[in-house]
Amino acid sequence: MSNSIQVIFPYRSNRVWMFDDDAKGLYREPFVCGIPGMLEELVTGIEEPYLGFALYFSENQFPGFKLKLDLVGPEDGGNWYKLTVGETEMKGWLCPALFKYFETAPASIYAKAEAIDHGPTSTAHGSLLFAHCSLWRRLWRKF
Helix, strand or coil: CCCEEEEEECCCCCCEEEEEEEEEEEEECCCCHHHHHHHHHHCCCCCCHHHHHEEEECCCCCCCCCEEEEEEEECCCEEEEEECCCCCCEEEECHHHHHHCCCCCCCCCEEECCCCCCCCCCCHHHHHHHHHHHHHHHHHHHH
């Protein structure tokens, strides 16, 4: 059984939201098909979220959750979820990587985002540092 509350650290590269999770064997796993819009909603109020933020999520409600995604149904190995914010309904598809975190697609996923410390860097310097770290990680994996 997995932890009740899990965390990943999404970031944006070339305008694409993605994340790495070495423990799950995921590297530059992209968010697609409507999920990026949901992430934008989630990170409202976080300074420079594209450099990275903590995304906590669970199939169980937890204190301080900000968004609740409801299962719509399966398609192409993944699952569609919907998010309702006020009068607006958004739909997004979570790919089969979802099953690295849950045995089955949860009826609901509760989520919250928190800022992480990026250190004393400017936006430009932070992006260069991030690019350097990503390159180093790719080279390191080859050895």
